[in-house]
Every structure is written in C-alpha cells, then in structure tokens.
Amino acid sequence: MHRRFGSIILDTVIRFFIPFLLLFAIYVLVHGHYSPGGGFQAGTLLAISVILVRVVQGPGAEWGLRKEAAVILASLGAFIYAGIGLLTLFFGGNVLDYGVLPLGMKEAKVRALATLGVEIGVTLTVMGVFIVFYDLLTSGPPQKGRSVFQGEQDRKED
Amino acid sequence: MRMVSLLALALLGLLLFPALGNLPATGDPASPPSIHVSPRYIEGSHEETGADNAVTAVVVDYRGYDTFGETVVIFTAGVAAMLILQAGGSRSEDSL
Numbered sequence: 007m008h009r010r011f012g013s014i015i016l017d018t019v020i021r022f023f024i025p026f027l028l029l030f031a032i033y034v035l036v037h038g039h040y041s042p043g044g045g046f047q048a049g050t051l052l053a054i055s056v057i058l059v060r061v062v063q064g065p066g067a068e069w070g071l072r073k074e075a076a077v078i079l080a081s082l083g084a085f086i087y088a089g090i091g092l093l094t095l096f097f098g099g100n101v102l103d104y105g106v107l108p109l110g111m112k113e114a115k116v117r118a119l120a121t122l123g124v125e126i127g128v129t130l131t132v133m134g135v136f137i138v139f140y141d142l143l144t145s146g147p148p149q150k151g152r153s154v155f156q157g158e159q160d161r162k163e164d
Numbered sequence: 165m166r167m168v169s170l171l172a173l174a175l176l177g178l179l180l181f182p183a184l185g186n187l188p189a190t191g192d193p194a195s196p197p198s199i200h201v202s203p204r205y206i207e208g209s210h211e212e213t214g215a216d217n218a219v220t221a222v223v224v225d226y227r228g229y230d231t232f233g234e235t236v237v238i239f240t241a242g243v244a245a246m247l248i249l250q251a252g253g254s255r256s257e258d259s260l
Contacts, residue, residue, distance in 0.1 A: 040216045044223065046234075077246070084239045087232050102228035114214030121215060121224045124231070131235050135242030142249040 012062035020062050024069070027055040035129055039118060045125035049132025056133075057140045073141040080134025086127030090120060 012020075028051075035048035056070045071079070091101045099106035104120030105113040188195030209221035223231055 038217065038220050039214075042217070042219070044220055077242070080239055080242055084235055087235055091228075091232060102232065104225065104228075112214075114211060116214075117212070117225060118214030121213070121220065124224055124228065128231065128235050131239050135238050138242045139245060142245055 011064065016062045020058055024055050024059065027051060027058075031055065031129075035125060036122065038125055039121070045128025046132055048125070049129040050136065052129065052133040053136030053140075056137050060140065060144075071137055073138055076134040076137035076141070078134075079130045080138065083127040083130030083132075083134065086130065087124055090123055090127070094120075 031048045031051035034043035034051060035045065038044035038048070059067045059070050090104070094103050094106055095101055097106040097108060102124075104117045107116050107120055109116050109119065111119075192198065205218055205222055205226065209218045209226075210216060213221040213225040215221040215225065
C-alpha cells in the first residue's frame, strides 16, 4: 500500500529542498509577530517536509519523525499551550493573560514572548497530528485483528 | 421526509429574508463590530501586546482562549483518527 514513489531525480530534488522548507517553517513561526504566519502555518510546513520525504523515499525513509514521536510531540504542543495558560493562572491573572508572567520585562515584551511560546505549542501539535494522519492513512491494516480498511476489502469481495 | 425538510427550509427562508435589509453594509464603519472592539485592536494592539502584526495579537493574545480550543480540536482529531484506524480486535468482525 505504501511504497516508494520517487526516482533518483525526485530524491535529489528533495535533498536540496527539505532544508529550505524547514528554514522557511521556522521563519514563518518566529516571524508571525511581524508578518502573516504563525503556529498553524509553521506546523503544516514542518509536517509537509517530513511527509514529502516519506512520499518520495517510502516507508524506509532515511530522515523523518516516527509516528510514536509525532504523537508525543503533538501532546507536548497542546501541553505547552495549556501549561502557559495555567502558569498565568498561578501568577494571579486570567487564563492566557500573559502580562502577569514574572520575566522582569515590560508587559508588552512579556506578552510577545509568551505569544511565541504559545505559537511553538500550536506548531508542535499541528505538525505531529499531520504526520500521524499521513502514517495512519498510508499504513496497512494493523497486525492484530482487522481494521476499517480490511473490512471494506472483505465487503468488496462479497 | 424530504418534503418536510424542504418546507421547513422555505419557511426559514421566508423568515430570514426580510431581515437581510437590516444587515450592515460590508465595511460599514458605523456597524456594531466596527465600533465595539475593532478600534481598540487597531490602535492598541502594538502597545498592549508587543506584536507588530495585529492579526497575531488578536488570534493569540486577545482571543488566546479561542486558539487554545482550535489546537485542542486538532489534537483531538489526531487522537480520534488513531483510535479508529489503528483499532484491532474482534469488534469489527462481529459487526460485519
């Protein structure tokens, strides 16, 4: 079901392409304060760079993120966001009212930094979930028991 | 059943069409959304949040709780997809 798609040309092209894609993702993330961009877009770009390698090189891709790691990162992202919200609560503000965090800077600066932290959380979640989606939809049925896919195949044969 | 839904839709349309004329024009500076919070976002977002991009200020700072909900929705979608597509076991055999 999930097999290698690329030729040597595609392989060479993505080797050149992926670093720029990753750099652009980081740029979109940290530059979200000044230009269009932010966590959702950066997460999508990061996920796409991993998925692109998987599409071209197949399941035995040399570079990427395993599904288990992607799930952990996705959870970590949501945890970072919720954790910043809880921190603001502990320091006496409303949930996600970043101004109360004691970082020893002007309030606007603190808010900008906290915003970046939150965006990193969003990025991790979006990236992890998209990688998980791709792996789930391209991998075959699970080893034990039967999956949704296998059930449909059986019905077609009937 | 289809006729009933069509009839209900037609009735709803009849009810809603007269209200169309009362909606503010697109970009009307005197419309309620434009005079309520928008001026504060536009004038104060840089001083208050330190973000040069007003959209980021609104999405992550003023409406941070909303964005947290979006993030959790995406995370939940991923977990749900894992639970459905990776589920083995005998349940699907029973139902098919």
